Amino acid sequence: MTDVTATVVRLKLSLLRNGLRQSGGRRAAFIASAVVALLFAALQLLGLLALRGHAHADAVAVLGTAVLALGWAVLPLFFPSGDETLDPTRLVMLPLRPRPLVRALLAASLVGIGPLFTLLLLVGCALSVARGAAAYVTAVVAVVLALLVCVALARAVAAANVRLLTSRKGRDLAVLSGLVIAIGAQLVNFGAQRLGSGGLGQLSPAADVLRWLPPASAVGAVHAVSERSYGLAAAQLLLTAAALALLVAVWARSLTRLMTAPDGSTLQAADSGARERASAGGLGRLLPAGRTGTVMERSLRYVWRDPKTKAAWVTSLAIGLIVPVFNALQGTGSIYFACFAAGMLGIQMYNQFGQDTSAFWMVAMTISSSRDAYVELRARALALLVITLPYAALVTVLTAAVLGDWPRLPEALGLSFALLGAMLATGAWTSARFPYSIPQEGYKNVAPGQAGLAWIAIFGGMVSAALLCAPVIALTIWLNVSADGDAFTWLLLPVGAVYGTAVTLLGLRLAAPRTAARLPEILAAVSKG
Amino acid sequence: MVGSAAVCVRGLWKRFGQQVAVAGVDLELPAGKFIGLVGPNGAGKTTTLSMVTGLLRPDQGSVEVVGHDVWRDPVAVKARIGVLPEGLRLFERLSGRELLGYSGRLRGLPGAEVDKRAGQLLDVLDLTGAQHKLVVDYSTGMRKKIGLAAALLHNPEVLFLDEPFEGVDPVSAQTIRGVLERYTASGATVVFSSHVMELVESLCDWVAVMAAGRIRATGPLSEVRGEHTTLQGAFLELVGAQGRDAGSDLDWLGGGAR
Numbered sequence: 001m002t003d004v005t006a007t008v009v010r011l012k013l014s015l016l017r018n019g020l021r022q023s024g025g026r027r028a029a030f031i032a033s034a035v036v037a038l039l040f041a042a043l044q045l046l047g048l049l050a051l052r053g054h055a056h057a058d059a060v061a062v063l064g065t066a067v068l069a070l071g072w073a074v075l076p077l078f079f080p081s082g083d084e085t086l087d088p089t090r091l092v093m094l095p096l097r098p099r100p101l102v103r104a105l106l107a108a109s110l111v112g113i114g115p116l117f118t119l120l121l122l123v124g125c126a127l128s129v130a131r132g133a134a135a136y137v138t139a140v141v142a143v144v145l146a147l148l149v150c151v152a153l154a155r156a157v158a159a160a161n162v163r164l165l166t167s168r169k170g171r172d173l174a175v176l177s178g179l180v181i182a183i184g185a186q187l188v189n190f191g192a193q194r195l196g197s198g199g200l201g202q203l204s205p206a207a208d209v210l211r212w213l214p215p216a217s218a219v220g221a222v223h224a225v226s227e228r229s230y231g232l233a234a235a236q237l238l239l240t241a242a243a244l245a246l247l248v249a250v251w252a253r254s255l256t257r258l259m260t261a262p263d264g265s266t267l268q269a270a271d272s273g274a275r276e277r278a279s280a281g282g283l284g285r286l287l288p289a290g291r292t293g294t295v296m297e298r299s300l301r302y303v304w305r306d307p308k309t310k311a312a313w314v315t316s317l318a319i320g321l322i323v324p325v326f327n328a329l330q331g332t333g334s335i336y337f338a339c340f341a342a343g344m345l346g347i348q349m350y351n352q353f354g355q356d357t358s359a360f361w362m363v364a365m366t367i368s369s370s371r372d373a374y375v376e377l378r379a380r381a382l383a384l385l386v387i388t389l390p391y392a393a394l395v396t397v398l399t400a401a402v403l404g405d406w407p408r409l410p411e412a413l414g415l416s417f418a419l420l421g422a423m424l425a426t427g428a429w430t431s432a433r434f435p436y437s438i439p440q441e442g443y444k445n446v447a448p449g450q451a452g453l454a455w456i457a458i459f460g461g462m463v464s465a466a467l468l469c470a471p472v473i474a475l476t477i478w479l480n481v482s483a484d485g486d487a488f489t490w491l492l493l494p495v496g497a498v499y500g501t502a503v504t505l506l507g508l509r510l511a512a513p514r515t516a517a518r519l520p521e522i523l524a525a526v527s528k529g
Numbered sequence: 530m531v532g533s534a535a536v537c538v539r540g541l542w543k544r545f546g547q548q549v550a551v552a553g554v555d556l557e558l559p560a561g562k563f564i565g566l567v568g569p570n571g572a573g574k575t576t577t578l579s580m581v582t583g584l585l586r587p588d589q590g591s592v593e594v595v596g597h598d599v600w601r602d603p604v605a606v607k608a609r610i611g612v613l614p615e616g617l618r619l620f621e622r623l624s625g626r627e628l629l630g631y632s633g634r635l636r637g638l639p640g641a642e643v644d645k646r647a648g649q650l651l652d653v654l655d656l657t658g659a660q661h662k663l664v665v666d667y668s669t670g671m672r673k674k675i676g677l678a679a680a681l682l683h684n685p686e687v688l689f690l691d692e693p694f695e696g697v698d699p700v701s702a703q704t705i706r707g708v709l710e711r712y713t714a715s716g717a718t719v720v721f722s723s724h725v726m727e728l729v730e731s732l733c734d735w736v737a738v739m740a741a742g743r744i745r746a747t748g749p750l751s752e753v754r755g756e757h758t759t760l761q762g763a764f765l766e767l768v769g770a771q772g773r774d775a776g777s778d779l780d781w782l783g784g785g786a787r
Binding site (some may be wrong): 363364521524 | 606616621631635636718
């Protein structure tokens with residue numbers, strides 16, 4: 001019985017150790033993240049201890065525990081491969097009974113930085129509300145219970161969703177999780193700002209509910225003991241223990257089911273047929289015939305269907321909108337910020353062939369001249385423009401509307417178009433000259449060893465794009481500072497549009513022969529990782 | 530086409546850093562034959578096929594396919610060959626039918642013709658039921674079949690297949706075989722790599738044996754087989770892997786007392 005526990009804990013330790021042994025970079029990253037996490041936890045601990053005696057200390061402690069538990073519940077959905085001992089399908093061939101297995105896995109999940117971090121925070125939460133010897137004794141029980149609830153919660157959620165997590169749809173979802181975390185961070189930031197202005201008292205109503213919700217109820221019990229409401233404390237502790245028992249039971253059940261039922265990861269996704277067929281017909285009919293339409297259709301489909309491409313697009317679209325419009329809303333903006341949309345979306349032209357991954361061979365097999373390469377690149381630029389052009393125009397109009405700066409709308413639009421053209425031109429050229437591969441698994445967007453290449457491509461390209469725009473920027477400044485230039489600023493719209501188009505065509509012309517001549521080198525570069 | 534060489538390779542070399550993957554390959558493959566390129570793992574089969582099809586630039590040497598230089602005359606070569614590489618992806622976020630439509634139109638075939646051929650290929654390869662499923666959700670056998678369909682769509686003169694039967698179930702393998710046999714019967718050439726000797730023996734009428742980056746033997750199947758009863762025997766002798774007997778070290782292995 002304890003044999004299994006010891007073995008699994010040892011397995012977890014060796015997995016940790018072997019993971020670190022694989023590369024120096026990984027070790028450095030692990031140590032750095034451990035130090036940062038523990039420093040952060042230590043600071044939180046100090047902060048929570050400093051809160052002792054504060055009127056709303058209990059609200060902070062209860063809420064903190066609840067947030068911690070939420071993190072434990074959500075994280076396994078986004079980092080399914082983080083812990084291999086967690087994956088019951090790997091243990092399916094071993095002659096193990098569910099009960100000792102659950103005990104062993106629970107023990108193993110207590111090993112790691114995450115649980116240590118959680119322990120430190122929980123200790124902080126419990127100590128910030130504990131007063132008197134009885135409360136300290138309760139705190140010990142409460143911290144252990146709360147930690148176990150957190151870990152069991154993560155395991156139960158992961159086991160219940162293992163079908164989803166091992167399927168293709170689940171892995172696609174994981175790629176988008178970075179966005180969820182980014183947006184979540186924005187919300188936390190927003191909440192923190194409101195708290196800063198409103199005071200900790202705002203937390204109390206939420207805490208009154210949460211102190212009955214495990215595992216926050218354990219911290220609630222410590223507080224109750226400090227207040228000498230022993231009955232309340234006992235109820236809260238019992239509630240936590242019951243929640244733990246329930247979670248472990250749910251987890252054990254899904255484990256048993258997983259280990260006795262066949263693996264469904266190869267059986268799913270038979271249902272998506274009709275929907276995809278429906279979307280296919282309409283799109284193809286609107287596009288031009290020949291290579292141009294074919295490539296555009298494929299590119300546009302990938303924006304929606306390929307998780308990496310989708311994540312990149314959503315990021316660009318979001319930032320391209322948020323920066324100009326939010327700045328305008330706060331009254332600190334300028335209509336020229338609207339060019340951000342064109343710039344952010346233009347980035348999508350970069351590393352075009354890397355976005356294909358090693359499937360680029362299918363493209364390479366059909367390019368036998370500079371002309372083919374030109375049509376291919378032009379079609380990709382056109383696909384991009386289908387989304388980018390209306391979006392950039394929309395963002396510019398929106399920014400103008402918020403600022404009420406309608407007279408400057410034409411020149412801002414002209415600048416946007418010129419910048420977009422420059423980005424497309426440099427994007428096409430760097431796609432041919434500095435291709436690099438985008439790993440399809442995980443969160444990295446650059447394969448190991450190609451980071452330098454990626455930086456050269458993106459930053460060199462962006463600086464060049466800015467330089468390429470210099471004539472239009474200079475013209476804008478000149479018209480704005482010269483005595484009666486204002487009357488002619490509308491000219492910047494056609495000038496910017498024509499300039500952008502010309503620069504794009506020039507960029508494509510220069511990129512095409514390089515692409516055609518370097519097909520094997522591009523394929524090798526985008527097939528890494 | 531009859532009597533001329535489908536593929537002519539001269540002095541082909543490729544190094545990756547310190548490692549020599551292909552060390553001076555000379556090879557002449559006749560047109561209209563079913564040709565097997567056999568060799569153990571790491572023999573340089575994939576590297577050779579990649580260089581022959583223009584997907585990898587050789588350090589040295591020349592490659593001609595149906596009389597056209599692969600590197601100097603890509604227009605003539607790329608229109609005449611079909612390729613199914615090993616270890617490279619497809620555009621997997623397209624459905625099987627979309628992938629064929631994309632591939633055929635990219636090669637400049639008219640849309641209606643592409644759709645007609647795609648429908649027939651999907652039907653023959655038993656993929657009609659999965660034609661609207663994304664390729665990313667396909668099994669290994671289905672991927673090989675859709676890759677083969679994409680390689681055949683423009684009716685190439687020479688077909689290069691890298692490990693087309695690797696990881697393929699017997700039913701799919703039989704389907705692939707049927708299509709390839711019909712294709713060569715019409716006078717086209719198939720060059721495929723494999724390390725499964727029985728398969729090569731039953732399919733091919735011409736064989737090239739490769740080991741450690743060099744060609745060890747080439748010619749009609751019966752010639753390469755020589756006095757051996759099977760290709761396996763001839764192959765093991767050619768690559769020098771015979772007489773290695775690990776039996777005596779594992780005397781504890783087997784049923785009975787534990």
